[in-house]
Amino acid sequence: xxxxxxxxxxxxxAVALPADPAPAAKQEKARSLWGDAWVDLRRxxxxxxxxxxxFFLLLIAVFPSLFTSASPTKxxxxxxxxxxPELGSIGSEGWLxxxxxxxxxxxxxxxxxxxxxxxxxAVTAIVTIVGGVMGMLAGYFGGWIDALLSRLTDxxxxxxxxxGAMVVLQSFVERTVWVVVFALAFLGxxxxxxxxxxxxxxxxxxxYVHAAKALGAGTGRILFRHILPNAMAPVxxxxxxxxxxxxxxxxxLSYLGLGLAxxxxxxxxxxxxxxxxxxxxxxxLLWPSIMLSITVLAFIMLGEAVRNxxxxxxx
Amino acid sequence: MTIIDNTATVPSPRDGADHTxxxxxxxxxxxxxxxxDGVAKAVNGVNYSxxxxxxxxxxxxxxxxxxxxxxxxxxxxDMPPGKIPQGEILFRGQDMLKxxxxxxxxxxxxxxxxxxQDALSSLNPVLSVGYQLGEMFRVHQGLSKKDATVKAVExxxxxxxxxxxxxxxxxxxxxxxxxxxxxxIAMALALEPDLIIADEPTTxxxxxxxxxxxxxxxxxxxxxxxxxxxxxxxLGVVADVADKIAVMYAGRIVEQAxxxxxxxxxxxxxxxxxxxxxxxxxxxxxxxxxxxGLPPNLLRVPTGCAFNPRCPKAxxxxxxxxxxxVPVTExxxxxxxxxxxxxxxxxxxxxx
Amino acid sequence: MGRYVARxxxxxxxxxxxxxxxxxxxxxxxxxxxxxxxxGDKGADPATLAKIRHDLGLDLPLWQQYWNYMTDIILHFDxxxxxxxxxxxxxxxGEAFPVTLQLAALAFAFELVFGxxxxxxxxxxxxxxxxxxxxxxxLLIISIPVFVLGFIIKMVFAFELGWIxxxxxxxxxxxxxxxxxxxxxxxxxxYVARLTRTSMAENLRADYMRTxxxxxxxxxxxxxxxxxxxxxxxxxxxxxxxxxxxMGGAVVTERIFNIKGVGGLIAESITRREGSTLVGxxxxxxxxxxxxxxxxxxxxxxLDPRIRYA
Numbered sequence: 011x012x013x014x015x016x017x018x019x020x021x022x023x024a025v026a027l028p029a030d031p032a033p034a035a036k037q038e039k040a041r042s043l044w045g046d047a048w049v050d051l052r053r054x055x056x057x058x059x060x061x062x063x064x065f066f067l068l069l070i071a072v073f074p075s076l077f078t079s080a081s082p083t084k085x086x087x088x089x090x091x092x093x094x095p096e097l098g099s100i101g102s103e104g105w106l107x108x109x110x111x112x113x114x115x116x117x118x119x120x121x122x123x124x125x126x127x128x129x130x131x132a133v134t135a136i137v138t139i140v141g142g143v144m145g146m147l148a149g150y151f152g153g154w155i156d157a158l159l160s161r162l163t164d165x166x167x168x169x170x171x172x173x174g175a176m177v178v179l180q181s182f183v184e185r186t187v188w189v190v191v192f193a194l195a196f197l198g199x200x201x202x203x204x205x206x207x208x209x210x211x212x213x214x215x216x217x218y219v220h221a222a223k224a225l226g227a228g229t230g231r232i233l234f235r236h237i238l239p240n241a242m243a244p245v246x247x248x249x250x251x252x253x254x255x256x257x258x259x260x261x262x263l264s265y266l267g268l269g270l271a272x273x274x275x276x277x278x279x280x281x282x283x284x285x286x287x288x289x290x291x292x293x294x295l296l297w298p299s300i301m302l303s304i305t306v307l308a309f310i311m312l313g314e315a316v317r318n319x320x321x322x323x324x325x
Numbered sequence: 326m327t328i329i330d331n332t333a334t335v336p337s338p339r340d341g342a343d344h345t346x347x348x349x350x351x352x353x354x355x356x357x358x359x360x361x362d363g364v365a366k367a368v369n370g371v372n373y374s375x376x377x378x379x380x381x382x383x384x385x386x387x388x389x390x391x392x393x394x395x396x397x398x399x400x401x402x403d404m405p406p407g408k409i410p411q412g413e414i415l416f417r418g419q420d421m422l423k424x425x426x427x428x429x430x431x432x433x434x435x436x437x438x439x440x441x442q443d444a445l446s447s448l449n450p451v452l453s454v455g456y457q458l459g460e461m462f463r464v465h466q467g468l469s470k471k472d473a474t475v476k477a478v479e480x481x482x483x484x485x486x487x488x489x490x491x492x493x494x495x496x497x498x499x500x501x502x503x504x505x506x507x508x509x510i511a512m513a514l515a516l517e518p519d520l521i522i523a524d525e526p527t528t529x530x531x532x533x534x535x536x537x538x539x540x541x542x543x544x545x546x547x548x549x550x551x552x553x554x555x556x557x558x559x560l561g562v563v564a565d566v567a568d569k570i571a572v573m574y575a576g577r578i579v580e581q582a583x584x585x586x587x588x589x590x591x592x593x594x595x596x597x598x599x600x601x602x603x604x605x606x607x608x609x610x611x612x613x614x615x616x617x618g619l620p621p622n623l624l625r626v627p628t629g630c631a632f633n634p635r636c637p638k639a640x641x642x643x644x645x646x647x648x649x650x651v652p653v654t655e656x657x658x659x660x661x662x663x664x665x666x667x668x669x670x671x672x673x674x675x676x677x
Numbered sequence: 678m679g680r681y682v683a684r685x686x687x688x689x690x691x692x693x694x695x696x697x698x699x700x701x702x703x704x705x706x707x708x709x710x711x712x713x714x715x716x717g718d719k720g721a722d723p724a725t726l727a728k729i730r731h732d733l734g735l736d737l738p739l740w741q742q743y744w745n746y747m748t749d750i751i752l753h754f755d756x757x758x759x760x761x762x763x764x765x766x767x768x769x770x771g772e773a774f775p776v777t778l779q780l781a782a783l784a785f786a787f788e789l790v791f792g793x794x795x796x797x798x799x800x801x802x803x804x805x806x807x808x809x810x811x812x813x814x815x816l817l818i819i820s821i822p823v824f825v826l827g828f829i830i831k832m833v834f835a836f837e838l839g840w841i842x843x844x845x846x847x848x849x850x851x852x853x854x855x856x857x858x859x860x861x862x863x864x865x866x867x868y869v870a871r872l873t874r875t876s877m878a879e880n881l882r883a884d885y886m887r888t889x890x891x892x893x894x895x896x897x898x899x900x901x902x903x904x905x906x907x908x909x910x911x912x913x914x915x916x917x918x919x920x921x922x923x924m925g926g927a928v929v930t931e932r933i934f935n936i937k938g939v940g941g942l943i944a945e946s947i948t949r950r951e952g953s954t955l956v957g958x959x960x961x962x963x964x965x966x967x968x969x970x971x972x973x974x975x976x977x978x979x980l981d982p983r984i985r986y987a
Contacts, residue, residue: 161692166699168693168695168963171925172928173943173959173962176943177955180947262929268947281824302822310820401891434891441884441888446885449903449906450981464898498983
């Protein structure tokens with residue numbers, strides 16, 4: 011049956027030849043998924059705000075001394091928490107007030123950033139690698155490997171996240187940042203494994219994967235050159251949003267008395283102290299809570315913006 | 326005119342005899358889409374008309390504006406980003422673009438119905454076909470659920486779906502492609518509309534099934550004396566069923582002609598190119614002709630005649646002046662009824 | 678459909694055994710000795726400790742302890758006894774469980790009504806002011822940690838306005854549970870709203886929506902029947918898995934409002950190293966999780982015929 015689409019295919023073939031490059035050159039260069047997303051992101055106010063916030067948070071985490079000259083650990087009991095904030099003198103040692111031991115709330119805020127950021131980034135890195143590998147193997151190979159890995163994921167997923175982290179933390183005498191990271195990653199990888207498995211299964215059936223197989227590409231090449239780059243989008247989105255969640259979880263564990271503990275300077279530690287003194291001095295609880303919320307918000311906004319940019323259906 | 330109000334309770338749509346003009350007339354229709362890359366002019370001044378019992382085939386590549394025109398007629402354009410800056414769509418002499426939304430809704434499905442290309446995605450996946458067919462009667466005629474189901478079975482029989490009674494509770498994904506398209510046709514026919522717009526109704530189907538579905542559509546059209554706008558890119562489908570053809574390119578009609586005349590003597594280089602690119606058994610062994618170049622980007626339609634970069638006949642005038650759609654005549658000036666062409670060199674093309 | 682249910686039920690068995698074993702191993706790797714803890718700082722003579730350990734079966738190898746534990750649960754519905762005061766765990770749970778269930782149910786109702794409601798408004802007004810306002814609201818809710826949200830509500834409504842009591846009394850009146858339920862359900866509410874909105878925005882562009890309009894259906898029918906039936910499928914799935922999560926997440930909320938429910942019991946068991954209580958509690962949560970996810974899978978099949986006949 012005569013069909014114009016067939017003609018159109020023939021036309022495309024003709025254009026692909028270098029013989030007549032003029033019309034092809036005029037044609038808009040097709041943007042890739044990520045290229046298109048980037049164009050979208052640059053105009054997204056949520057993305058811009060989130061990026062600036064995260065940049066500053068990372069800067070504070072790496073170079074806290076740039077932002078305050080006060081010490082987060084040396085307290086002067088004369089200035090203890092009844093010394094009210096002097097909000098006028100922004101950036102000074104006492105502008106956000108002092109805590110029960112006369113330490114600068116502002117300095118503790120600045121120095122506490124590092125712990126939260128480390129927990130967030132490290133947990134996300136671990137769960138993305140562990141969960142990503144598990145999900146990729148389960149999704150790509152299917153069959154008994156999928157059955158085994160999926161049940162294993164289900165088993166870890168069955169235990170409530172916070173509860174599992176509490177039990178793990180309880181079994182450590184000294185709760186350093188890395189112990190908290192381990193406790194959160196212990197059950198956290200399941201989410202990433204599920205996301206990755208779903209993404210790989212979707213990509214696996216794409217024509218370009220069949221084409222690569224037909225051309226004789228090996229398993230490793232198909233996985234890393236064809237499947238992984240295309241399955242990464244949902245994983246990156248979930249990882250960014252989860253990063254905020256892990257920071258929040260660390261603080262929640264501190265609140266429950268099971269997270270980081272005193273000599274470590276962290277928002278969670280200050281929040282759990284602040285809770286005890288809520289009726290006397292609200293600012294000890296207030297500022298770390300605000301910082302924490304802003305940080306979580308920044309990562310969630312970043313993740314959401316990337317998700318929207320990558321998913322043309324939502325535009 | 327008060328067709329709409331009168332027929333609110335009258336099931337038969339074939340009234341409104343007081344109107345004498347064409348059933349549907351599109352006048353100077355423009356549609357544009359506001360995208361983040363700029364304004365895409367999808368339809369740039371389209372005129373066509375259909376009478377009762379007549380089949381108009383609208384032919385064009387993807388992006389030619391043929392489907393957008395149809396969606397504008399149905400009132401199912403996404404607005405925004407779509408916008409109709411000017412034009413009229415007259416149904417029985419009444420401009421639908423000026424009607425209240427509620428009045429337009431009453432025309433949709435009851436007076437003008439549409440058949441979509443991909444029946445699988447166009448039917449609701451979570452509702453049974455019986456429900457989706459019966460919905461037409463429940464909403465437009467106020468039938469009970471039970472009566473509507475009876476009507477749905479009748480409709481499925483009408484479009485020759487085997488074991489209609491048993492399958493009325495099935496879901497779209499349980500039918501084959503051809504059967505699903507029959508369900509789409511049944512849905513469009515449910516209220517015996519005056520006009521059916523079929524947007525590439527057979528493109529998604531196997532070649533053997535294509536003919537069956539087209540035959541069914543043509544048969545039902547005759548039975549009900551409906552107007553039919555058949556949107557397609559398939560020249561083979563057109564030849565069998567259409568009365569007249571409108572060829573679209575870059576949002577404009579470039580040629581209009583009664584169907585056989587167009588095949589015999591195209592009056593536009595684009596139409597000519599399309600016809601020459603059909604593989605023919607008697608030219609076996611020869612290289613197949615292809616129109617060079619790509620369809621234009623609607624964000625940057627070439628100046629002058631939109632087809633000029635791909636046209637073998639293009640001259641300086643084609644790059645500066647947009648050719649008007651003018652009547653085509655014989656060499657001696659005798660009328661060729663129903664024929665028009667939008668080419669500066671139509672004479673050379675048809676007679677040359 | 679029958680085979681589908683059977684397969685899901687079979688899959689549940691290894692997950693149930695695996696999860697309980699995992700929590701069993703985790704709990705028994707906790708340092709400290711609950712039996713020695715019973716006697717406080719004075720301590721007891723080793724013979725007494727050994728006898729108590731023997732009576733409780735704590736001197737058996739771990740795998741045997743697990744085996745005994747599971748057979749007791751499955752055959753006799755016996756979750757063991759609390760080491761500290763010798764009460765059967767079923768009895769302890771019987772007190773705490775209804776409280777948490779009530780809290781979770783209220784939170785669930787709250788997230789269901791307001792989450793879906795906000796999501797529908799945002800979805801129908803996509804890109805407009807209402808949508809953006811709801812987006813910002815949900816982002817804030819998601820960003821503020823639960824305990825901070827709890828304290829904000831406690832500060833404002835209990836301490837400043839005096840509308841509610843800061844702590845829930847021992848009677849656990851429904852009126853006292855409203856504020857805790859809002860805190861507990863807040864995060865899920867935000868997720869439900871986002872999910873509803875996304876799902877609606879996606880389905881609004883579906884081809885069948887265009888068909889529904891072309892059929893001349895009134896707008897409320899296009900939205901109410903065609904759009905909703907499809908958009909609610911992922912939302913229902915999320916709501917189902919969330920029931921278990923709400924019960925697990927009650928740990929924090931119960932601490933904030935001093936509610937004596939499962940959450941408090943869990944926190945107490947962890948600090949007191951009450952292994953058997955903890956395993957019992959988690960086992961129940963796991964059972965709830967497994968049963969709800971099975972129900973959700975079945976509901977999913979009811980809502981989406983494509984799954985049903987696959």
